Amino acid sequence: MKEKKIKALVIVPYEGLYEMMKEVQREVGDFHFDIELGNLFEGVALAKEAENKGYHVIISRGGTASMIQEAVSIPVIDIRVSGYDILRIITLVKGFSRKAAIVGFSNITQGASTVSQLLDLDIETMTITKGTEVNEKLLYLKSRGYEVVIGDVVTFQAAKKLGMTGVLITSGKEAIMEALEEARRSYRIFSKLQQQVSLFQFVLDCNREAIGIFNKEKKIVYANQRFNKEFHWMTVESSEEIKKLIQETVVAGESQMRTVHLNKSLWNITACPQEDTIVLLFELGKAIQTSKEEGNIGRNAIEFHTSISYIPIAGKSAGIQEVQQQVAEYSKSEQPVWICGEKGVGKDTAARLLYTKRRAGTEPFIVINCDTIKAEQLKGLKVEEFFDKYTNGTIYLKNIERLDKSLQREFCQIFKNKNNKLKWLASYEGKIEDKIKKGLFDRDLYQLLGQLKICIPPLRERKEDIEDLVQIFISELHPKHGNQVVGVRPDGLKELIAYDWPGNVKQLKQVIEQLFIQAKSFYIEKDEVVTVLKRLRESEQTDKTLIPIDLSGTLEDIEKRIIKKVLEEEELNQSKAAKRLGINRSTLWRKLK
Missing domain, CATH: 1.10.10 (Arc Repressor Mutant, subunit A)
Structure with a gap:
């Protein structure tokens, strides 16, 4: 008789682990994997939705695994951080010229401290006992001049928000294989119990009603198939009407009925107390027609953000130091800022940095892509009083040189509105004076938005920044791809510095990612760099014979x-x-x- 495969849901907190799990999946014959990307609360949400789909085990990592263990009843296996994982990352960090520290739970810091001492490295190590301590520790380190922080996903993300370079300790293949062995042991223990649970679950899933079981803390402990199809568990748990119904049922000690609006429909809900839980039975009532949702207008032309990551402008060159000083100075003002520079120099990064430094409270960051916005979309925004509704937000006119002439005049009028308290940013590529002389750009709009200027120099004029940028990009690629590259050989780095980079920082980042993926060892070799740069030069020669036309949009x-x-x-x-x-x-x- 053919042995049954272990059905495992793998919830990974970063993309690189996702790719590594796919590779392991091809080598392991006794598992059937479904791999999902989700960290902390996202991972818990995925685990709750998947718990009733017949999975034998859930495999995750670090803090995400710990949180999932508290939320589900099936075995949760933790991919533990191994000594090999810590050694790889510490070797990578040796390439940084800035002060580095390790911040994390004891399962990371104990091993990391030992490895640092063995390698005779001066790396500060700080242990935390709960996730809420991370910000406090990082702020303390930042005040002492530390710029590079090594840790798990929570530490990695917190560091980036504070403008520090976060380096994620990624999991290697050996740690995954250990986790799979533990999953096999758990499966043998729980398989019989799971068979019984599956039988009862089948009975409930056959029910046409949506069924959700809640504890007295108003948290979902079970949901049948119909419930999961109709609702997202967070939507139901956060509903004030559902919370009130559960509370009334607990107090009364008997069944209660209520009609509640969820998911654009009315639901007749019966709540029944059962020992320490409340069973909610949902019956669909008459659907309600809703108006057009906010955000549908100009979906492709407008990006609406209420939170964005803090991304510093990296570099030690005089040109970038000046840009950093201008950002710091202009962030104290609410005047418009005109950000200019060649394609790929980092104009978007400067705009986001200004927004995060100026930000107070929850005002949004609204990106208007000037190459795609249409007259009817802008008209729709004005009809809905969009610019009045978000009057304290930041409007970023991205690639304003591509804005249609008629829309330039419209934005002039919006800007001149006396009730408008919006903070304006604009990015521009090219020579604005030529466009104004030829009548292709509205002089009034430029005078309104160009009160303060930041001009970002091209990468060929600040080559001393390349070494730091390369290390930053490599550290950012670890969570995405998960391989073992820790740096570029010195002779390979010289080749990168010698190249002129017509596509600037964006092009450098793309090349490093390509080299990172293709690398055959811990270090990117010179011949790998030479091959990629040769292709770039050949491509540039071909492009010179063509008229450059932007092919985005319709x-x-x-x-x-x-x-x-x-x-x-x-x-x-x-x-x-x-x-x-x-x-x-x-x-x-x-x-x-």
């Missing part, structure tokens, strides 16, 4: 950019442009509307 957007390019080359002579494009002047005018 066919209509691309066509409009081509027409504008031809108009510029013909010095705004519509007759010449129309003749060159093979269309008449009226067609050209209509396509530009």
Whole structure:
């Protein structure tokens, strides 16, 4: 008889572990894996949704595994941090020129401290007993000049929010194999019990009603198939009406009935007390028609953020030091800031940094992509009084050089609104003076938004920043890809520094990711760097023979950019442009509307 496979839900807190689990999955024959990405509360949500789908075990890591153990009844296996994992990361951190510290729970810090001493490295080690201590420890380290923090996902994320370089201790293959062996032992113990649970679960899942069982703390301890199909557990748990119904049922000690609005529908709910739990039975009532939800307007043209990560502008060059000083100075003012520079230098990073430094409370960061926003979308926003509703927020006009001329005038009017307290940021690529002279950019809008300026120098003018940027990118790639690269060989680094980087920091980051993925050892070798840079140079030679046209957006957007390019080359002579494009002047005018 063929042995039954162990059905395991693997919830990983970072992308690199996801990729490594997929690789292990191909090598292990007695497991069936479903792999999901989720950290801490996200991981708990995934575990709760999956608990009733017949999984034998859940495999996770660190704090996420601990939280899942408290939330579900099936075995939870922790992928423990091994000595190999700590050794890899400490070897990576040796390449940083800045002060580094290790912050984490004792399962990380004890081993890390021992490895640091063995390698004779001066790395501060701080142990925490609960996640809420992380911020306090990191602020203390930051005040003492520490810039690099090594730890688990909680420490890694907290460090980035505080403007420090977070380095995640990733799990190696050996730690995963140990976790799978523990999962096998747990499965043998719990398999018989799970068979009995599955039988009762099948009976409940056959019920047409949505059934949710809550404890007296108003937390879900069981939900049947219909419940999981209709609701997200967090939506139900956070409903004030559901909380009130459960409380009344506990106090009364007998069944209660209530009609509640959930998921755009009315539900008739019967709550029945049963020992230490409350069973809720949901019967669908008459659906309610709802109005258009906020955020649907301009979905592709507008990004609405209530929280973004703190990402510092890295570098020790004079040019970047000046940018950092300007960001610090301008963050004390609410005047508009005009951010200019070549493609890929980090204009978006500067805008986000200004927002996080200026931010007080929960005001949103609203990105308007000027190359995709349409006149009807902006009109819809004005009709819904969008700019009045979020009057204390920050509006970031990204790639403002691509904004249609008619919309430039519209934004002028929005800016001049006396009731408007919005903070404005704009990014620009190219020479604005040329556009203004040719009538392609509204002079008034520039004068309104260009009161303060930040010009970010290209990477070829600040090559002393490349070494630090490379190490930062490698540390960021560990959570995403999970391989064992810890640095670039010195001769390979020289090749990277010698290259001119026409695509600037963005291009460097893409190249490092490519090299990181392709690397065959702990260090990226010189020949690997040379091969990638050779392809880049060949590609640049080909590109010089082509007219660069942005191909993002719809066919209509691309066509409009081509027409504008031809108009510029013909010095705004519509007759010449129309003749060159093979269309008449009226067609050209209509396509530009």
